[in-house]
Amino acid sequence: MEKEAFIQEVRRLKAERQAVILAHSYQLPEVQEVADFVGDSLGLAREAQRTRAKVIVFCGVHFMAETAAILNPEKTVLLPDLEAGCSLADSIRPEDVLAWKAKHPDGLVVAYVNTKAEVKALADVCVTSANAVEVVSRLPQDRPIYFVPDMFLGAHVARMTGRKLDLFPGECHVHAGIREEHLKALLETHPDAEFLIHPECGCGTGCLYLKPDAKMLSTEGMVRYAKAAERRTFVVATEVGILHRLEKEAPGKAFFPVKPDAVCEYMKRITLEKVYLSLKEMRHVVRVPEEVARKARRALEAMVAVG
Structure with missing residues (x-):
């Protein structure tokens, strides 16, 4: 089946199943494009909590689908690939x-x-x-x-x-592999660019030493900052899937990854075909035992309420 056919089938099945598709910003571009909502972990958790859809297709990694299932015990949560884990x-x-x-x-x-x-x-x-x-x-x-x-x-x-x-x-x-030497190379190539760094990155303190005005931001924070900033050029230190969203939501601005091969193989396991199959066959349902879910729900609800 061609890409366009998959897209049409996903949309048809989504309506038929009364489903919503949630995708993390590190997902493949074509997966982001069929999603109803693209965001970071906090945004996705909030969207999962507020949706009225009967089925949630979670395009992310396993712990994210678990979070959606914990916050929505009455809904069906699907993960298109059960091997989409997290190191x-x-x-x-x-x-x-x-x-x-x-x-x-x-x-x-x-x-x-x-x-x-x-x-x-x-x-x-x-x-x-x-x-x-x-x-x-x-x-x-x-x-x-x-x-x-x-x-x-x-x-x-x-x-x-x-x-x-x-x-x-x-x-x-992935983030631990982004080191100071990668940052130094971009400092020389793009000396006037704004630097956006995810706090999970291994360069952390060293990055701020090399580039004191660097912005330490979540993925969602990067998108908000880039959209509002006057600067037109940005160096981005996080998983490269974010570049598609940055380029889409901040058109006319240039984004350069600190490490072009900073790719999460788990995130990239979710494909357009797997989203289609997930909706078609209702695979794979993610469930959390109620005793575990009840305790975890308290901590997650506290998280969703802040910020």
């Missing part, structure tokens, strides 16, 4: 959180949304890169905090809030 979410186990809680009975666990449902169920609050600083800044000052699982985002939050955080040593393999 960061896989890095931490519930046992890691329980071990810290045993040593810090009065402590608070802040879980980045890039975690499995079982870890979220042990958290006091979930966060995204868009609202992590705001959430942590509101927590009681007299209680220890365990930030899991991304150590680079955690270091950014600690720097911005001035709070001491215990950090789990996890990382996204």
Whole structure:
């Protein structure tokens, strides 16, 4: 089947199933183009919570579909490819959180949304890169905090809030691979460009040292900033899927990736054909056991309410 035929079939089946298609900004361009909503983890969680559709086709990775299922127990959540996982979410186990809680009975666990449902169920609050600083800044000052699982985002939050955080040593393999040497090369090539850097990036502190006016932003923050900025040229440090959305929503501006091969192979597992098959065959339904979902829902609802 040709691309245009897939698009028409997806639209027909979407109406037939009373479905909504949600896509992350790192998805393939053709998947973003058939989605009803494209955004970051926080935006997608909010959209999943407010939709009236009976079926949610989640074009993202597994933990995102789990989040949608937790927030919408009465709806059917589909993930077009069950192998669309996440190296960061896989890095931490519930046992890691329980071990810290045993040593810090009065402590608070802040879980980045890039975690499995079982870890979220042990958290006091979930966060995204868009609202992590705001959430942590509101927590009681007299209680220890365990930030899991991304150590680079955690270091950014600690720097911005001035709070001491215990950090789990996890990382996204794509963002961790964006290093200072990649930034230096772009500094020389595009000295007048604005630099937009995701807080999960491994270059973190070093990037701010090399480029003090760089903007540390979530994916959604990058889109908002680029649209409003007077500058016409931007260097972008995150997964390259964001470039399609940036070019679409900020036309006439130029965007250059710090690392052109910063590609999440898990995100790219979702294809237009798989979205079609997901709707046609109602594959693959994502479910979370109610006992886990009930506990995780509390932490996720706290996340959605902030920022």
